Amino acid sequence: MRFNSMLPPSLRVIPNATLRLIGDLRDATLPRREIARSRHTDAELQAIRDAAAAHRADGRHRAALILKVVAVRRETRNAVVLDFEAADGAAVAFRAGQFFTLRADIDGREIRRSYSVCSDPASGRLAVCVKRVSGGLMSNWLNDNAAPGMLLSADGPQGRFGAELRADDERELILIAGGSGITPLLSMLKTALGQGRRDVHLIYANRGVRSVIFKGELDELAARHSRLRVTHVIERPSKRWSGRVGRLTSESLRELLPGSADRDMYVCGPEGMMESVRLHGERSGWEPSSLHFEHFVDQSSTVTERTPGVELQPRRVVMRASGRSFDVQPGETLLEAGLRAGAPMQFSCTMGGCASCRVSVKSGTFHMPEPHCLTGEEMAAGDCLACIAQPLSDLELNC
Ligand SMILES: Cc1cc2nc3c(=O)[nH]c(=O)nc-3n(C[C@H](O)[C@H](O)[C@H](O)COP(=O)(O)OP(=O)(O)OC[C@H]3O[C@@H](n4cnc5c(N)ncnc54)[C@H](O)[C@@H]3O)c2cc1C
Numbered sequence: 001m002r003f004n005s006m007l008p009p010s011l012r013v014i015p016n017a018t019l020r021l022i023g024d025l026r027d028a029t030l031p032r033r034e035i036a037r038s039r040h041t042d043a044e045l046q047a048i049r050d051a052a053a054a055h056r057a058d059g060r061h062r063a064a065l066i067l068k069v070v071a072v073r074r075e076t077r078n079a080v081v082l083d084f085e086a087a088d089g090a091a092v093a094f095r096a097g098q099f100f101t102l103r104a105d106i107d108g109r110e111i112r113r114s115y116s117v118c119s120d121p122a123s124g125r126l127a128v129c130v131k132r133v134s135g136g137l138m139s140n141w142l143n144d145n146a147a148p149g150m151l152l153s154a155d156g157p158q159g160r161f162g163a164e165l166r167a168d169d170e171r172e173l174i175l176i177a178g179g180s181g182i183t184p185l186l187s188m189l190k191t192a193l194g195q196g197r198r199d200v201h202l203i204y205a206n207r208g209v210r211s212v213i214f215k216g217e218l219d220e221l222a223a224r225h226s227r228l229r230v231t232h233v234i235e236r237p238s239k240r241w242s243g244r245v246g247r248l249t250s251e252s253l254r255e256l257l258p259g260s261a262d263r264d265m266y267v268c269g270p271e272g273m274m275e276s277v278r279l280h281g282e283r284s285g286w287e288p289s290s291l292h293f294e295h296f297v298d299q300s301s302t303v304t305e306r307t308p309g310v311e312l313q314p315r316r317v318v319m320r321a322s323g324r325s326f327d328v329q330p331g332e333t334l335l336e337a338g339l340r341a342g343a344p345m346q347f348s349c350t351m352g353g354c355a356s357c358r359v360s361v362k363s364g365t366f367h368m369p370e371p372h373c374l375t376g377e378e379m380a381a382g383d384c385l386a387c388i389a390q391p392l393s394d395l396e397l398n399c
């Protein structure tokens with residue numbers, strides 16, 4: 001049964017020929033920039049809770065949360081900030097750097113995409129910023145349709161980016177963002193300014209000045225905190241731009257980051273930019289363990305690209321606890337094959353970032369592309385992420 005059909009008529013999604021969310025409580029009269037809170041009666045809230053519980057009990061939908069959009073703010077022409085609260089009013093805790101995976105029914109398919117939290121955990125606010133991707137399903141759908149009152153099911157918080165940040169660390173914190181990659185870094189920046197004494201240097205690359213997400217908020221923060229330095233790098237500036245111009249390359253990073261490599265650097269942005277940072281780190285002697293990258297785009301590659309010489313053939317996977325088994329075709333991930341065969345497999349981000357799909361491998365070998373979020377100990381224990389792992393032999397799983 002659909003989540004939406006369990007809600008009272010006043011809470012049901014407005015029918016839309018192609019797009020449908022799980023329970024859209026939109027109030028079309030609210031202006032976009034207004035911070036608005038939807039108010040529900042106790043009976044309505046109970047209906048939401050019951051529907052959410054039934055939704056979760058349905059084996060196909062295991063989302064942990066139902067989030068309600070409480071405010072929508074357009075940040076730039078192509079990016080929108082959504083403020084959420086749990087639909088049942090419960091507090092949602094998260095750590096700076098983490099993300100939530102949102103789900104929506106689009107064109108009759110359940111689409112899941114991850115979005116990093118951009119707000120400060122200490123603020124009690126849960127916000128994400130979604131930037132349009134050309135031709136992208138979810139990002140455009142949210143930019144066009146999100147409105148106060150809308151309900152989305154979600155998993156999270158997830159991710160380990162930023163987990164090493166410590167309040168008592170006094171070394172300068174280096175944050176390097178490109179485009180929408182600012183989101184987890186803004187949350188980390190606010191946390192660092194709020195709880196420690198360390199200096200923070202944000203280097204933020206964008207194509208044009210008008211596409212700089214959170215420009216106003218960053219200006220305000222820099223004016224308020226002498227510990228914060230923000231260096232904007234604009235590729236195609238307007239004539240009035242007096243700041244730094246160009247792209248972030250390993251050479252420009254050498255100028256921007258003189259001095260010792262004894263600091264942590266957190267990086268999130270387009271792959272080319274992250275590669276430049278990696279190169280700069282290597283050339284300047286940064287410890288690889290001090291460089292932390294968050295990828296928004298799937299990095300996985302096929303077995304053939306990464307492991308030439310491996311014989312490509314279907315592999316058998318046996319799930320020991322449930323007694324189920326399925327075949328994985330060449331080029332498929334464990335998760336793709338498992339879901340195709342109807343196996344009860346957990347997943348969320350589908351790109352190696354959240355560990356929802358972690359499985360323990362009893363026997364057999366597999367290929368798992370880097371980067372991913374497993375720790376060294378988990379890998380040493382034989383764990384793998386089903387969403388990016390491809391078997392190199394028949395496998396036995398401890399599940
Ligand atoms: C951990 C994590 C955190 C994320 N946080 C944010 C965030 O805070 N804000 C945000 O806007 N996005 C974030 N993303 C990206 C987001 O999850 C989606 O991938 C993005 O919104 C595009 O989804 P879509 O459905 O619109 O595009 P899709 O329909 O999935 O893709 C359309 C096309 O665009 C390509 N593509 C997908 N994503 C990107 C991208 N980011 N850049 C360039 N090309 C892309 C795809 O390869 C495909 O060819 C995050 C991703 C991850 C994994």
Ligand code: FES
Nearest residue numbers: 348350354355387
């Ligand atoms: S689903 Fe997130 S790591 Fe596999």
